[in-house]
Amino acid sequence: MRVDIDGLGVEIAGARLVRDVALRAGSGQLVGLVGPNGSGKSTLLRCVYRALRPAAGTVRLDGEDLWAMSPRESARRLAALPQESSSEFDFTVAEVVAMGRLPHQSGAGRTTAADREACAAALRRVAADHLAGRGFLTLSGGERQRVLIARALAQQPRVLVLDEPTNHLDIAQQLEVLALVRDSRLTVLTALHDLNLAAVHCDLLYVIARGRIVASGAPHDVLTPELLAEVFGVRAHRVPHPESGAVQLLFDRLPAG
Template sequence: MRLEITGVSVEVAGRRLVHDVTLTAGSGRLIGLVGPNGSGKSTLLRCVYRALRPAAGAVRLDGTDLHALTAREAARRLAALPQEGGTDFDFTAAEVVAMGRLPHQRGSGAPSAADREICARALERVGADHLAHRGFLGLSGGEKQRVLIARALAQEPRVLVLDEPTNHLDIAQQLEVLALVRDSRLTVLAALHDLNLAAVHCDELYVLAGGRIAASGPPHDVLTPKLLAEVFGVRAHRVPHPETGAVQLLFDRLTENARTSV
């Protein structure tokens, strides 16, 4: 399923935080959204998963305006893992994952045998099946994140929107989660802080700065020392990954002398 963001601007409390953003995520592609804190990444994603309405522009799935769909219809197409995702009630991990099946249920909403099987597979895929009967609030940050990703997968969406999905995960778990997301064959739009993870796992990157797109394209073309100095205020050294050849970055503070040379 193709995700298109066309000319989207977002206002919160009378202040425009996102300005005329256009972005395309082709079917089955993993698109990374990167930028410094406060650049508008989470605000844009909240518009995509319908927590906010755009002040201008549209978000479309295969040409259909996402905000014109009912909540159930939208949830059957798109699942989201926001930064503030979770629950304040101590459901078990299995019960949290089962919430992903709600858009597909009718009547009383009691999960069917098929629903339970889908949820069990989702927990297994993220390596969290052993947590099924644990209370969600008692889990570590990384364990909670795995369960929430399983909930999104159990929703069986065509598009997945992730806001910092590797938060609270150790490095092995970060690599596993992003590999899982890639292997899902879903259309994925993910905000990521770690530029090296983004460079390895994303098909394309969109760089946000001040609520506007500063650059877009394949990671190798986008993550240049000049752009990283201008947008992130750091001095970057590019090196190839020894196995994949993907661009990887080493960082230094950007001194005044370095600012004038990039």
């Protein structure tokens, strides 16, 4: 499923946080959104998963206006993993994953055999089926992210939106989560803090600064020393990844003056 964002603007309390953003994610692509803290990444993604209504512009899924859909209809097409996904109640893993089936259930909320199979398949897909009976709050950070991805997969969407899915994870867990996302074969739009992870795993990158898209394209073309100095305020040295050949970055402070 294709995602098209055109002319998107967000204004809160008189402050324009996102300005005239245009973005494309082709069917099956993994598209990364990168930028400094406070640049507007999370605000933009909140508009895509309907947590925040934009002041201007459109978000379209295969040409259909996302905000013209009912919440249930949009949830059948798009699933999200926000930056902070906490629970005050210690649901079991199975119960958390089952929440992903709500958009497909009738008003009575009855769980069907198809719901149970979708949840079991999602847990197997992220190699977390052995955790089904565990309390969600007892899990490690990496285990929680796998379960939340399973919940999103159980929703059976065609688009997945992730806001900093590798935050607070160790290196092995970061690689595991991004591999799971890549293997989902869904259209994925994700904000990433780590530029090297973004360079290896994303098909396309959009760089956002002060609420505007300032560069877009393949990681090798976008992550230039000139852009990184301008947007992130660092001096970057580009080296090829020894296995994939993808661009990787080493950083220094910019020289004084």
